[in-house]
Amino acid sequence: MTNIEQQHEIVKNSLFEFVNLHIPGADLSVVDDIVLSYVISILEEASQDPYFDVDGFVEMMSAYFSDFSRIDPATICTWIFQLENELSKLTKTDNGDARNLSLNNLSLSDIIPEVKLRARPPSVSESTEPAQTHVKRVQHLSETSDGGSTDSSSCDFFSDECDVLQEMFPESSYLEVKHCITIAKGDIDSATQILLHRQETGQSLQANSSNLQGAKSATVIDDAELKNRIIARYSYVDKNAANREYKPVVPKVEPKKLVRYRDNKIVSLKGERYTEVRRDDEAELKKPKKPICP
Numbered sequence: 001m002t003n004i005e006q007q008h009e010i011v012k013n014s015l016f017e018f019v020n021l022h023i024p025g026a027d028l029s030v031v032d033d034i035v036l037s038y039v040i041s042i043l044e045e046a047s048q049d050p051y052f053d054v055d056g057f058v059e060m061m062s063a064y065f066s067d068f069s070r071i072d073p074a075t076i077c078t079w080i081f082q083l084e085n086e087l088s089k090l091t092k093t094d095n096g097d098a099r100n101l102s103l104n105n106l107s108l109s110d111i112i113p114e115v116k117l118r119a120r121p122p123s124v125s126e127s128t129e130p131a132q133t134h135v136k137r138v139q140h141l142s143e144t145s146d147g148g149s150t151d152s153s154s155c156d157f158f159s160d161e162c163d164v165l166q167e168m169f170p171e172s173s174y175l176e177v178k179h180c181i182t183i184a185k186g187d188i189d190s191a192t193q194i195l196l197h198r199q200e201t202g203q204s205l206q207a208n209s210s211n212l213q214g215a216k217s218a219t220v221i222d223d224a225e226l227k228n229r230i231i232a233r234y235s236y237v238d239k240n241a242a243n244r245e246y247k248p249v250v251p252k253v254e255p256k257k258l259v260r261y262r263d264n265k266i267v268s269l270k271g272e273r274y275t276e277v278r279r280d281d282e283a284e285l286k287k288p289k290k291p292i293c294p
Contacts, residue, residue, distance in 0.1 A: 007087055011039055014083050022075070023067045030064045043084045052080075158186050165191055172199075 012031070019026050038060060045052045054073045057080075061068040158181045165177045165188060172195060180198070184190035221229075258271035267275050 006090065007040070008036055010087065010090070011036055011043070011083065014079075014086075015039060018079050019065060019068075022071045023065055026065050026067070035061075035064060042080065043087060046080050046084050047088065050081075158182065161186050161188055161191070164188060165195070168192065169195055 015031065015036075016028055019028065042052060042057055054077060058069055058071075058073065058076065158178070161181045162174065162178050165181060166172070166174060169177065176198070177191075177195070180191040180194045181188075183194060256271060258269055259266060260268040260272065260275070262275075
């Protein structure tokens with residue numbers, strides 16, 4: 001039984017005893033998970049604030065037990081605090097048992113996800129060695145050792161992630177990249193954030209400058225070669241485009257004519273059915289006449 005299930009069982013038994021003591025003959029079948037969850041929330045509130053809402057609790061419980069409002073509020077508070085004290089002791093006991101776990105019981109496979117463990121295949125020289133001369137290394141880890149003397153030829157953790165992160169940050173040392181990947185448990189995004197934070201705070205370990213210069217000089221290429229590589233890697237060429245025949249869809253309805261003519265002249269381009277026509281004589285009548293001077 002888990003800790004949560006045990007707490008639910010204690011709250012349920014205590015609630016039944018309290019109701020049977022103060023309300024004889026009450027129907028306990030109405031108590032469900034909703035009531036227990038509400039009582040547990042009241043207990044959590046009482047553990048943080050001793051002046052919790054007793055009236056609200058009584059009103060809520062009266063919906064399930066009609067005679068619950070007749071119980072003295074002081075008695076309800078005493079029961080709530082006693083039950084909260086019992087649950088807190090149970091929680092402290094479980095936490096104390098968890099702290100007593102020894103580090104000797106922990107293994108590396110429990111800390112690092114099993115999917116991330118990738119064994120490196122043995123080299124040719126290792127496979128050709130005779131079995132008599134093969135010496136098996138045994139490493140004794142203590143609580144204070146960092147495991148730095150592990151035989152790296154037998155197993156390499158997060159090798160692919162280290163290569164990806166090293167390609168993203170070529171100026172960072174491989175040791176720092178592997179350290180960030182190990183902390184992030186193989187998550188490249190988290191390791192990137194850790195590495196950027198180390199660079200911002202000045203804790204980053206820079207790689208050897210001579211190695212960087214040699215790597216940069218070895219990777220210098222001209223613009224034409226760079227363009228060809230980019231096109232070959234990221235471009236998409238449809239080889240069947242020349243053989244494909246384009247067949248447009250014939251419209252089912254004839255498009256509406258928006259050009260209107262009158263007297264062989266374009267009147268409108270928007271398709272209005274009616275337009276305003278002004279005559280020249282009306283325009284002349286609207287012109288102001290000059291006054292006749294005597």
